Amino acid sequence: MNESASAVKYKIKEPMGLSPRITWLRDYYFEGVNRKWNNEYTVWTTGTPWDICYEEISYYIVPETYTFLQTFRSSMHQIAQPVKLHDDFWKWSLPERRAWFIREVMVNYVPQEILPGDLIAGARFNLQASRCWTKKEAKARDRLIYGKKGARAKMKCFHDHGYGNAGATSGHLIPDYKKVLDIGWKGIYEDLEKKYNSMSNREQKSGKGAQLRAMMTAAAMPRDLAAKYAALCRRLAQRELVPSRKEELQQMADNLGRVPWEPAETFHEAVQSLWLTHMLVMSDENYPGPGVSFGRLDQYLLPFWEHSISNGMDRELGKEILKCFWIHANTAYDAMIRVGGNQGITAGFGQLFNLSGMGPDGTDMTNDLTYALLEVIDEMTPILEPKPNVRLHRNSPDELLDKIIDMISSSQGAPFLLNFDERSMAGMLREAKMAGIQHLINENNVHDYASVGCLENTMAGNDRSGTVDINLNLLKAVELALTGGKDLLPFTDMMTGKPEKIYRDGANTGDAASFAAWEDFWKAYVTQTKLIIKKSAELYEASEKVRAAFSPTPYLSCLVKGCAEKGRDVTQDGPEIRFVTVEGVTFATAVDSLLAVKYLVFDKKECTMAELIQALRDNWAGHEVLQAKAKNRAPKYGRDDNYADEMARTVMDLWTDETWKYTTKSTNRRFRPGMLSWNYWVGDGYIMAASPDGRPKGQFLSNAICPSNGADINGPTANANSAGKALGGKAADGKGDWNEYFSNLPNGASHTITFNPSLLRDQEHRKKFKAFLKGYIENGGSALQINMIDADMLREAQKHPQNYRHLLVRVTGYNAYFTSIGRELQDEIIARESHNQY
């Protein structure tokens, strides 16, 4: 069969109703490497021989980059362009140097450009900039990074041995954008100035004073950059021959003359102010779009929307402005455009925003802008950024539900994530209780929570909760319990091919083969779980203290409440609310493995513990019957089987209770639990030994709160019920953390369910799907991603990738083009598609 004949077999979502302007911008964007213009990193140096222009700590949670850390460090330095420094540069404190350097680069070095037809200014922002260290600082910092006991070696060891990964990474918070719209950067600047001037002389000379001076320098950056863009728009307007475009450019120049320095008044100004402010966060952090999220966009932009609509703005023009904003958000992916045209799977960019959701007293906050934004998503999809997350709750209106179901039915997966308010708010209130911060999060404001990255719930504008900073394989504790604290298999260095000698890295919980009862094994598991959490805390500290001392982000600090008040950076203990989230990975694999140990060794006596351990060492080879029993006969989480789900709940209580006990020493951030597995459940499946649930080494682990692949044989409602129970379920007496709801995970938990598109084939079935969502609100977890894909279609796409380039699928909270991802993951998604087969 030739390609064109197969092309029409399945209908793939296409963008629709786009103006020639947006069509051009969107098509241009998708030209990728062939574009003349792009937003590739530019690299800038102070010119010193010891300069470093790459902060590797940000990438400690991206195992794919480990091999390249040294290469990036040296190559970035090699291609860096020098910046002429201020005469006093080296006399300043580090945050002041860094604030000045970023501002200098963004305002005076990086070119300003406007793409044809664009209504929003602010094009290039991807930077790798000098860390601005003195020789002494660079040396001191390197001492903490390099060497056997350095942060890098520790991080690598943790990952190589299957524990997971951890590192103080960028973004993953919601800056106080609302404040910029309301009082402008001018207001922020004046506030900093006032605080600084009210300081004593001694305080001004302290680190606190230096931090505020740095933040003032940073706060002037958006003003100076806007002035440059305003001048550019004016020049372009003068040259422009088409009157309508001339007018637009003039309007843009006028906007930039006011915002983001002044408060925004019109919708166009608000979006312009938001974009410029937002893109500079990414410049400041030297990281493209790492979960730097917008929060409740349809709430804080609403006054501007209503103002402009009532002053005669055409609704379509408002949407057109938003669509330009959409294109800009996607240019984050240009950072390393020449390395991979493959957008998606390795790109953890989640510039997320929330729509709808609860207001005070359970009211619903859906408004006209909510619908306008949904229309923009619908018309632009498929596209990757920004990522929408629609908040649902018991009082969500039918009109909203019908709209989102329509959108799901016309896409290959929902073009948004869904967040569930009741369960999410229960988690946030639990966080407040556990950390004693009820004055910051309580029943009066918890409805204003929002999500970052994919689904990680935080408060907005005053909260950094490090939502992907620690990714811990819960399964590792099962392995350590089986071996009394050692790896099951020796680690082999990929470069040398030499196996390491196995040593005791965990707790000595004794010889599992001598355990007489299940309780003995459980006790060992508890000990090992406590140990792996402790280890992850120690590892995290290694990078957290380096970042806190050496990598300030004074611009971002202006946008996080608490930093100015304390004179402390956002990378330190500045933010009012500050947590480090431990994302529990491999939850279901761990639960199923415990269930399998109990079933096989103790309950049914299908084998001895020694035989099971040998089978795992042999990766089940020669033990196929035992493996089959582990896979098919042992109970599994995810089937709404109360026995198995009780184990899930016990495991959840154990690791979350333990997590709350830790606080970073250098920055006083408390640990909190969550479940987002990004793509670690894929990669770490090749690192972790075979597990008692029947999984061989090399097969994927379970994803976030999802059941193990294929285990959810009782369908979506059973799957959802299990997830809800694992999170804590509901209180029988109605007294949960929020009303009757409990949630052990304030961060929330990623849950993906795949449905067959025929479920949405007509109005009658769409109503059924709506009922599913309403049932999920009652019984399910905190967040849901819906894939709506037919396995046949995916197989077809594997065969003819060129015809399915736009087939967008969702995996763990981020989008990927199906044809651009690896074969193994493609197969995994196909396997996952069928609920009823194991």
Place this chain on the structure above:
Amino acid sequence: MDTKEENLKATILNIQRMSTEDGPGIRTTVFFKGCGLRCSWCHNPESISPKPQIQWIENKCIGCGTCIKTCPENALSSTPEGIIINREICTGCGICTEECPTTAMELLGKFWELNELVEEVVKDYAYFSNSEGGITASGGDPVLQAHFVQAFLKKCKERDIHTALDTCGFCSTEALDLLLPYTDLLLYDIKQLNPELHEKYTGHSSQKIFKNILYIRDYILHKDRQLNLWIRTPLIPDATASAENIKAIGNFIASELGDVVNRWELCSFNNLCRDKYRRLGIDWPFNDTQLLSREFLENITAIAKETDVNPDIVYWTGATRVEDSEDETITQNKNPVQAI
């Protein structure tokens, strides 16, 4: 027979949650084992016998031989074609299915206690209550286990769960008397109006079925409680899917049942059960029959709508043939979750 509620047991083939094709809303469908009719096209051959049966699922088997070793009757043997079940000897005890490491040996029909079943279906209450959904007692034909089903429906009603009963009506009026008071929706099969053809294809006379539907009509007309009635007609090539039969059924519904019918569903022929017949060792006369084309379904639906029946209540459901492809695949209209 022990009729004390807590001791009631039923033979159940399968419990399917989030079922979207057996009545309104999201439903949990309970497939009761055993059926009075012997329809030659039956899509669920494993549901016909009231007794538990064993089947071997080839692609799950790893050839370990555990089943052969554990069978107390020596009813299993290994051949180059796989495991052969000697159904003359097999008692359906299910020991092999409990021992099989991979679940390749499967027991069709398990005993469920009443309370256990109620607890199982109530798990999806949150989904039912938001969709006018509930439970559907299907099969086989649940009327064969009427005492249990009555108690089950009654318990569901006590828990505020909508109940549907899916039957072919081949039963006594006493069985109906037990079940109708606890049924909110009746899914009733009318397959073939011609008595000779009915007997030819279903193995039984249609007399009782037509008598019962009139009995149900009168029940609905004379009771003040709400009981909805959906008539379902399987569209089987050469057996029921003729214009003549559809016209006759339509006119029967219009003249005899009138307004008591809320919906008439034409259910297209399904051949996904080929494997089931093979596993049960039964030759299926429809083995090579293709799915109906979309055009055929649309035509026959049009014919149904041209009868005296209110056209707004006529629907078609199920799978159709993919026209422009060599291999037969399922179109958009298939059941999202494959029913047994």
